[in-house]
Amino acid sequence: MTDDYLSRVGTLIRDARRHKKLTQSELAEALQTSQSAVARIEQGKQNLSLETLARISEALDTEVVAVASSTPLNLRIKGGRKLSGEIDVRTSKNAAVACLCAALLNKGKTTLRNLARIEEVNRITEVLASIGVKTRWLPDSSDLEITPPAVLDLDAMDETAARRTRTILMFLGPLLHQFGEFQLPNAGGCDLGSRTVEPHLFALRAFGLDVVASHGYYHAKVDSSVRPSKPIILTERGDTVTENALFAAALYDGETVIHNASPNYMVQDLCFMLEKFGVRIDGVGTTTLRVHGVQEINKDVEYHPSEDPIEAMTLVAAAVVTESEITIRRVPIEFMEIELTLLEGMGMKYDIEGDEYVSANGKTRLIDITTKPGPLKAPKDKIHPMPFPGLNIDNLPFFAVIAAYAQGTTTLHDWVYENRAIYLTELNALGARVQLMDPHRVMIQGPTKWRAAEVMSPPALRPAVVILLGMLAAPGVSVLRNIYVIDRGYEELDTRLNKLGADIQTFRDI
Incomplete structure (x- = not known):
């Protein structure tokens, strides 16, 4: 098997195990192997024979390889939970x-x-x-x-x-x-x-x-x-x-x-x-x-590629809407200054931990920040992206879920894309009040009384993650269906958020 194929099969096995609510140790016991062997399998670092795949399929009560090509992956989110701890921003x-x-x-x-x-x-x-x-x-x-x-x-x-x-x-x-x-x-x-x-x-x-x-x-x-x-x-x-x-x-x-x-x-x-x-x-x-x-x-x-400012903004937005204190390490500050300044103007508080340092590429400036929970207010002016050093175009959607949390009315102007603003209205299923003004602008009234919902993932990466963040804030059990587009841009986002205290489970309709 190629490394890429092993990685995808490993991910599928991990998802099926979680769907069955088994730990790695429990699956290892069923396979008569070690927990470390199961970990290697799920990381795509273990060659698999057809016999091994058959045993795994039997233990998980699912046809591992067949499911991979036929059913989309979904997320089940138990929202309304506080996050805490530390998390590194991964590479871009x-x-x-x-x-x-x-x-x-x-x-x-x-x-x-x-x-x-x-x-x-x-x-x-x-x-x-x-x-x-x-x-x-x-x-x-x-x-x-x-x-x-x-x-x-x-x-x-x-x-x-x-x-x-x-x-x-x-x-x-x-x-x-x-x-x-x-x-x-x-x-x-x-x-x-x-x-x-x-x-x-x-x-x-x-x-x-x-x-x-x-x-x-x-x-x-x-x-x-x-x-x-x-x-x-x-x-x-x-x-x-x-x-x-x-x-x-x-x-x-x-x-x-x-x-x-x-x-x-x-x-x-x-x-x-x-x-x-x-x-x-x-x-x-x-x-x-x-x-x-x-x-x-x-x-x-x-x-060594440098750290991802879009992932950094994702984590900041997760902290804001769940009213959580988390430490986000390896933030590429040169590419986050406008976003953090806008958030400070809305009332967000955060601490910079220690001194600035550089990425493994020897060039990109990094900092560690700790978010502080607290109320936000809508900005006086609209929020719109600009080419660097302005607000990053890919970070604009995260201000939709932040605006839904904040007190007051916020206008977002997404002048680059014709359709992306439309996808932000999916937040309404979670209790937000997002009004589409035209294909490029939305007006958002906050604060939101979040509620759980089932939503089909939008076919655009950042709006899909915005819906996920809204579900983290919404008390109850939400379902986000067909998250392939999120996997295009984030590595194990659900697992890493769970380490901060979120409750996100992957499953397939089988």
Whole structure:
């Protein structure tokens, strides 16, 4: 079995065990093995024979492998509980995605340390494996080793996996250096309305890439004689647009100037990784990047992606709405300053524990904070995202559940996406008063008298987690159905919240 398959089967076994309300020790006793062996199985670190799978299926009274492809995973949440304790912010989903795509630039071995083991990463590794890239989770770790073949086999690409993520669009920049002509399946991912790919194509035309979209594919042709003759001005200060331009510039043996670049956290991580590849980049953290590319990258490199400010905001929001005191460690403060300042203006209090320190990448600034429970009031002005260093676009939805907790009326303006604001109205099932003003704006009246409910998970990552947070605040038993979209961006979020005192159980309808 591949490491990725073992990981997914292990997760399924863990979910089935919890559904049967068994401990690891109890399952171990039924299998006549040790608790540590069950732990390795559930972590995807134990090879499994068909005989072992059959014994596990019998012990759990479920067909382990068959269920995996047929029934969605749900959450049962007993809400209204206080949280307490300490929790680390894990490494960034979006940085992981950028770094995985960057590995396509390197002919040598790339090792990503402490990578987020999430579904989005699984989808990308499936695509990489299908085109000949060897990926291997190193034993007893979350370190991913990536080794490319001499030539990628794009004809063998796993299109099912590719269509489940918009990340496939970020293959354009790396692949234009390797092929004169190629095609990629149309991208998928979160359902957030029409998001044009034109800014990507505009940026990459400077490197000779021409793309036509038809019949479910991006058909790409590359004129290798075309190279940037003037600064590239991005028509959108987007994170992935900037990353695609960086991929293209990294293997251009000359200087590329990129204006209106995103200076956001995942772009900075990508720049730091490219520098390890030997690419010099001036202006990291600003909107103008000067990239001094190289003809070839062929070296063994390891890189540590930094911590996730979106997960940090998730944990802060969980503390606020459950009125809890928790210590959140490894918060990337540079990318949380606006959010915390807004919350302070609403009345939130928190302590900074100890001194600032740096992430394992040697660059990103981290702090530990302890939240203090207390009432909040609605802000006087609307809350809206802006490109970094403004409020992060992905952190805006968390202010919906916070506003539902606060006293007064709050307006959120989500100008980036057509559909995401609509999904926030699902909080109404939990007792919130969220009024959709137009496809981009909601008005939220607080405080909320939370109540338990059963809700189908929205098809967008952050709104789905917002519903989960509302359920943590709501007394009684709530059910959130089909949480695949949450697993795309968070690693074991339910387990980690349970360690803080939440009561979240996974189950499948079987």
